[in-house]
């Protein structure tokens with residue numbers, strides 16, 4: 001088996017040179033201070049874990065107070081967050097890795113006890129699972145405010161020294177809620193059909209790509225999505241394939257697929273035996289895969305299908321996991 005691709009440097013969109021093709025997948029370890037600032041525990045978590053990977057994607061930094069996913073999630077919602085984030089980016093860079101900040105708004109997947117604000121979402125529909133309240137439907141002013149919050153957060157990530165941002169469009173958070181017919185019952189331009197359900201992401205990515213270019217020609221914009229929802233009335237693979245094609249056209253620098261297993265087949269379309277290969281046919285940017293990558297064999301196999309291999313559990317359990325592969 002040829003294992004050399006794992007340790008080969010890789011350039012994302014001619015912008016960001018990675019020392020190898022392993023990515024520390026985004027992780028919300030609930031280790032920020034209760035007001036969202038970076039803690040020493042967060043620095044310690046990333047120090048060492050980023051040393052042997054090409055890219056460290058810092059998970060779930062919330063862009064608005066009402067989009068805070070958990071009590072100890074990381075904040076990028078205020079200028080006061082910049083000094084701590086600067087330390088975190090410098091720690092990752094000091095390890096020789098590149099640093100991306102994942103931006104999130106939780107939408108209906110949070111509680112007032114966490115945010116201390118009303119809970120907002122595309123429609124006033126509670127999630128069918130978990131202990132989450134019925135949210136208030138966003139009006140257009142609310143939607144525009146959250147788009148602005150994502151842009152301000154990007155500006156802060158840049159000021160803190162991150163090499164780029166990744167939009168968290170997976171795990172049933174706000175971006176996915178706009179896309180999903182289960183959570184988006186709107187009858188205005190942000191709903192009704194697939195074009196409407198894609199509109200929030202389309203407007204946001206268009207503005208974000210423009211902002212990123214104005215900050216630095218090398219500032220990277222990525223997008224992470226969950227390819228499907230399990231419920232019949234949820235997001236289908238054809239929805240997310242359409243989204244990926246649009247995102248690629250709008251100029252994202254990479255697509256990250258949130259998968260349980262890097263070689264999973266589609267839930268709904270049994271003829272789609274490899275989800276990653278399906279996406280690679282419609283996008284012109286690198287793809288990060290993830291899910292169950294825990295050995296040289298799985299890394300090598302994953303990198304035959306995608307450009308970069310995300311690793312979460314193995315690196316949570318052991319910061320020295322890459323070293324121990326004996327590559």
Ligand SMILES: Cc1cc2nc3c(=O)[nH]c(=O)nc-3n(C[C@H](O)[C@H](O)[C@H](O)COP(=O)(O)O)c2cc1C
Pocket residue numbers: 025026027028029059060102168170171224258259260290291292293310311312313314
């Ligand atoms: C504790 C924990 C926290 C996670 N937090 C995030 C997150 O903030 N953002 C995200 O996109 N995915 C998150 N994930 C998903 C991982 O990035 C990854 O996709 C998943 O764990 C599968 O990879 P693995 O098999 O290597 O663990 C999290 C996973 C775990 C276990």
